[in-house]
Amino acid sequence: MHFKLWKEWFQFNATHFSQINWEGPDELTVKEKQLITSSLQQFQKGEHSEGKHLYQYAKSTGDLSYVDAIKLFIKEEQTHALVLGQYLDKQSILKINHHWVDNVFRFLRKLAGIKVSIRVLLTAEIISMVYYAALHNATQSNILRLICNQICSDEIKHIHFQCYAIKQFSAQQRSIIKKAIYWLQYILLKGTVVIVWWHHGAVMKKGGLSFRNFNSQCSQLYNQCAEMIIGKIQIPPAVEESTIRA
Template sequence: MTFADWTTYFRQNQTHLDDLSWDDTYRLTARERRAVARSLQHFQRGESSEGKHLYQRVKDTGNTDHVAAIRLFIGEEQGHARVLGRFLGKQGIACLRQTWVDDVFRRLRQWGTFETTIRVLLTAEIIAAVYYRAVFHATYSSLLQQICLRLLRDEEMHINFQCFTLVQERRRSSRAGWWLRQQLHRGLMVGTSVLVWLSYNRTLWAGGMGPVGFAAAVSAEWERAQDMIRQPGSIEIRRQEPRKTAPRPAFQFNQARAVAGPMASALR
């Protein structure tokens, strides 16, 4: 596997949000708005980064395949922001121009080495993977559930992509230095999890995740990522499925479909 393979994946995945059911007329109830509106605003803002600092960091490595892959990755994240923003607008919920949580993560990504930037990104991807599962279960909106499932598929691959990048960095690191940075990253993951719980526990509770369930879901994704870093051969790129050209009609997703894949345990 190479960065050229990731470039191919991201390029083939560019239309994965084109057939969402925007004809869905469901309006979030007052309970659902209280549960998900604020956190969706924050995550929408977090997905909207232009990625200039990340792009420049990758460009400085001189790896043209990685540059191409990261450009498409950033575009995919911005696609998430557009879809979430459109959903919020459809529900009469304003998008935010700035949030303090997003500001903190942006500063962390810009601090330290390129490896630090990737580790911060991986932390955010792990949190997002757990968060969108909670949102899926916190609403009866088939459109929002559809969006969550698409984003979950993307987050799974984003975690794999960041792990693949860290594997390349590990090969250039001393064993002691890598171990120390791993412990610091573990601390960042724990601190971020606490912050997210304190900030968005209303959404997580509504999605069936109490503090123990949330911590367990984050821990499971963290361990999955660590297994891939320890065993690079286990990192996979999902084969693309053929897409229909016409938008799918709005319908309620069958939960049995949502539990497929490595995220199954947290969706049950």
């Protein structure tokens, strides 16, 4: 399979947070801090994973280029956790070690093989993408806004990467199975949307999202993914060759 370009993309993108000036002014107000504290703590925790199971699953595919890409993908998610953690430290907000939503996602990802694991991951990536865009709009903090922007541009690539992998690994699947999986993942997405809104709705509201908007943006992204997976629309390339070689 052709994960070589994905590997190159993750290598190219490895210094993505270097533009953040941690010493610069930061305008997080007391009110904003109160609003985002528990939400940011949960997302910071959710971003951190050693990725052991995913790595093992990737190895079981026997595709070395995928294993390399997954290793770098896990590292990129760990960088998200690291940067958000650095921001929490800067704001003297404690990090948390456990959260039940995160535990449920971890449990689901370990349930079965690579295909289930990536589908669960993709669900989380879709939700994250919409959440971080709303968090960006919910705050005046320059640093947090830069972090959100960068995470969003990373997450959209993650979504394409997962869709690409699912498409490759499901190529032989019968269409009735594909349809069943589509609906199962849709149910997972809808359940997650409700739970995430319950925990993070206040932040997203401040960022200009209603539950209706949040729900429909997640569904829209999900349907785009479904169309990419079945080949109805093209998955954007990992990266234009010229970007990496420039």
